[in-house]
Amino acid sequence: MKITVIGKSPAWQDAGGACSGYLVEEGDTTLLVDCGNGVFGKLREYVDYAAVDAVVVTHLHSDHCIDLIPYSYALSYSPRARAFPHPRPTLYAPPGGRDVFRQITGAWNAPELVEQAFCLIEYEPQQELTLGPLTISFHEVPHFIRTHAVKVTSAGGSFTFGADCCPNEALVEFARGTDLLMIEATLGAPEEGGKRGHLTWAEAGAHGRAAAARRLVLTHIAADDDLARARADAEREFGRPIEIAVEGATYNI
Numbered sequence: 001m002k003i004t005v006i007g008k009s010p011a012w013q014d015a016g017g018a019c020s021g022y023l024v025e026e027g028d029t030t031l032l033v034d035c036g037n038g039v040f041g042k043l044r045e046y047v048d049y050a051a052v053d054a055v056v057v058t059h060l061h062s063d064h065c066i067d068l069i070p071y072s073y074a075l076s077y078s079p080r081a082r083a084f085p086h087p088r089p090t091l092y093a094p095p096g097g098r099d100v101f102r103q104i105t106g107a108w109n110a111p112e113l114v115e116q117a118f119c120l121i122e123y124e125p126q127q128e129l130t131l132g133p134l135t136i137s138f139h140e141v142p143h144f145i146r147t148h149a150v151k152v153t154s155a156g157g158s159f160t161f162g163a164d165c166c167p168n169e170a171l172v173e174f175a176r177g178t179d180l181l182m183i184e185a186t187l188g189a190p191e192e193g194g195k196r197g198h199l200t201w202a203e204a205g206a207h208g209r210a211a212a213a214r215r216l217v218l219t220h221i222a223a224d225d226d227l228a229r230a231r232a233d234a235e236r237e238f239g240r241p242i243e244i245a246v247e248g249a250t251y252n253i
């Protein structure tokens with residue numbers, strides 16, 4: 001299983017960058033996890049977007065799903081659209097996703113844009129999905145809206161993406177022993193006041209250690225943040241070297 005970082009920015013993309021998007025490939029099977037702003041154009045540098053088997057969305061914040069809109073336009077109206085294979089890519093959205101997409105694109109009177117472009121299925125987080133040689137499972141994690149961590153398992157091992165979350169045990173249990181944990185590390189220090197929704201660099205390291213992840217990659221982090229301190233904070237808690245996601249990085253499991 002090969003994982004490529006298509007985009008790793010937090011809610012605003014880096015210069016020339018993209019928000020959340022991770023390409024998972026095994027044999028002929030292609031899966032995109034999240035499709036945030038900037039991801040669609042970057043995806044095209046790696047694969048034929050019409051040949052992606054499935055897109056899985058962790059949650060319905062814009063930095064994780066908004067490029068489904070240009071993706072839908074391409075599947076519907078591009079010069080190649082008529083020749084695209086059927087069925088189209090399957091879009092596994094969180095429960096309630098259909099209504100959210102209808103609201104967004106309904107603002108310009110195209111409420112069914114996304115569901116007509118993709119084969120849209122709202123996943124049941126308790127149920128595993130099978131995609132060729134890949135098994136996809138979900139676990140809810142605490143964030144500002146309903147959000148699911150995703151684990152992709154193949155014969156070679158497992159890749160876990162923590163999505164966006166505040167400190168929690170659920171992710172630790174879900175990711176236990178995973179070969180690669182891609183974990184959000186948005187913050188240098190905890191949010192002050194109000195509900196927490198993200199992890200600090202140190203917390204990301206601590207979660208990786210508690211989960212006994214074999215390899216830990218920090219993501220959802222801005223390129224102009226203090227990456228040296230992020231690395232130091234995370235490694236101190238993880239107890240071993242970590243990596244910080246960069247676009248185009250690949251990981252083999």
Ligand SMILES: [Zn+2]
Pocket residue numbers: 059061143164
């Ligand atoms: Zn979010």
Ligand SMILES: [Zn+2]
Pocket residue numbers: 010011020061063064164220
């Ligand atoms: Zn996010």
